[in-house]
Amino acid sequence: MTEPHAHYVGLMSGTSMDAVDGVLVSFFPDRVHLTCTHSMPYPAELREGLLRLVNNQGTPEDLGTADQWVGEVFAQCTNELIAASGIDRKHIAAIGSHGQTLRHHPGGPHPFSLQIGDPNVIAERTGLTTVADFRRRDMAAGGQGAPLVPAFHQWLFQTTAETRAIVNIGGIANITVLPQAPQDTVLGFDTGPGNGLMDAWCQQHWQQPFDEDGRHARAGTLLPQLLHALLSDPYFNAPPPKSTGKEYFNLQWLNQRAPGLHQANPEDIQRTLLELTVASIAKAITDDESIGGVYICGGGARNTMLMKQLTHQLANYRLCSTQDIGLAPEWVEAAAFAWLAMRSLQQAAGNLPTVTGARGPRILGAIYAGASTLSIR
Ligand SMILES: Nc1ncnc2c1ncn2[C@@H]1O[C@H](COP(=O)(O)OP(=O)(O)O)[C@@H](O)[C@H]1O
Ligand SMILES: [Mg+2]
Numbered sequence: 001m002t003e004p005h006a007h008y009v010g011l012m013s014g015t016s017m018d019a020v021d022g023v024l025v026s027f028f029p030d031r032v033h034l035t036c037t038h039s040m041p042y043p044a045e046l047r048e049g050l051l052r053l054v055n056n057q058g059t060p061e062d063l064g065t066a067d068q069w070v071g072e073v074f075a076q077c078t079n080e081l082i083a084a085s086g087i088d089r090k091h092i093a094a095i096g097s098h099g100q101t102l103r104h105h106p107g108g109p110h111p112f113s114l115q116i117g118d119p120n121v122i123a124e125r126t127g128l129t130t131v132a133d134f135r136r137r138d139m140a141a142g143g144q145g146a147p148l149v150p151a152f153h154q155w156l157f158q159t160t161a162e163t164r165a166i167v168n169i170g171g172i173a174n175i176t177v178l179p180q181a182p183q184d185t186v187l188g189f190d191t192g193p194g195n196g197l198m199d200a201w202c203q204q205h206w207q208q209p210f211d212e213d214g215r216h217a218r219a220g221t222l223l224p225q226l227l228h229a230l231l232s233d234p235y236f237n238a239p240p241p242k243s244t245g246k247e248y249f250n251l252q253w254l255n256q257r258a259p260g261l262h263q264a265n266p267e268d269i270q271r272t273l274l275e276l277t278v279a280s281i282a283k284a285i286t287d288d289e290s291i292g293g294v295y296i297c298g299g300g301a302r303n304t305m306l307m308k309q310l311t312h313q314l315a316n317y318r319l320c321s322t323q324d325i326g327l328a329p330e331w332v333e334a335a336a337f338a339w340l341a342m343r344s345l346q347q348a349a350g351n352l353p354t355v356t357g358a359r360g361p362r363i364l365g366a367i368y369a370g371a372s373t374l375s376i377r
Helices: 044-054 060-085 119-126 136-140 150-157 196-206 212-219 224-231 251-257 266-286 304-313 329-345 371-375
Strands: 007-013 019-028 031-041 092-105 112-116 130-132 163-169 172-178 187-193 291-297 318-321 366-368
Touching: 007 060, 007 329, 019 060, 019 329, 031 060, 031 329, 044 060, 044 092, 060 092, 060 112, 060 119, 092 119, 092 329, 112 136, 119 130, 119 366, 130 329, 150 163, 150 172, 150 329, 163 266, 163 329, 172 266, 187 196, 187 266, 196 212, 196 251, 196 266, 212 266, 212 304, 224 251, 224 266, 266 304, 291 329, 304 318
Parallel strands: 007 092, 092 130, 163 291, 291 318
Antiparallel strands: 007 019, 019 031, 092 112, 130 366, 163 172, 172 187
16 A cells, blocks of 8 residues: 655756656665656757757746746646556655756856756646755855765665666766765766767757767767867866766867867767767776776666767676666656655755765755645645
């Protein structure tokens, strides 16, 4: 029998802006049960508006509209998810909504991270308590506000059997290193571009949002000098804590680092961008001699060419999907935000200060009351 309030919803849309990923989960002491999943692409008009905002081509009017509209899409995703699950809403304790990142700017005198998708709209449309705005408290405490998934990775995936690396390949890629000795420090940081640069190049040259199964990359040849020039960006050698976003690793960055790209074969560039993702992830792994198993999650796990090249680069490691340790790769991030919502309601910390660089553990997120909160008062 289902205990009341045993379930949580997690909602995530990453920098790829491909779709809202929703999960309905329940947490047991040492595992997560994925009850139902649902992915909802953004309407084309909204996605175009979001891309314009990311590229500095929007007004405050556009920002407000997008904030409300993303909230509606997140709410619709939740309602469809719940309907498909057959779970009664009264058994759902809360939604954890990451929102849609438009900017992540952890440096400078005024660091900030901007996620939109109005949580008031989500709470109102679903009737469920909604936790959102997870990153900014960590930032206010001097942290990067990212990555936030390592605490969830630690809870779910840490084992005394081996030191594990969890690698999430979304628009940006991030790694969590879970030491075999539970008392040792968990590491985590953004390694650099994941699929984001590949997606942008593919869109520009073939008008396709991503290079399905790495077909264009497969048809191209690695340009070693270009790869070397890209890898010489100081980000890759900077020590953690560090986090980045599409506002840094984008086509403008590519053109600045490698002028004269238009003379090259687009497939060779696509291949070189894939190898950039591979090399920067492989570097993060080989820099840490203790790592045994490497577990991949995020949409990049579906790019067979990317996985082939990663396996080749990391021939001395056991490279698997997170499916092998209990959670399907496409739902790890959304499940993490369901877990972070649970942590917020428990008034427990959601950040790992050793990862983000924050001054200490912090309770993350703001809570927007659901309908039941009103009816009991
Ligand atoms: N079959 C596939 N072949 C190649 N790439 C894929 C495939 N499926 C998904 N992807 C990549 O995964 C990305 C989405 O991954 P996701 O983890 O949702 O990223 P984000 O968290 O940034 O939204 C897509 O933009 C695409 O680059
Ligand atoms: Mg996505």
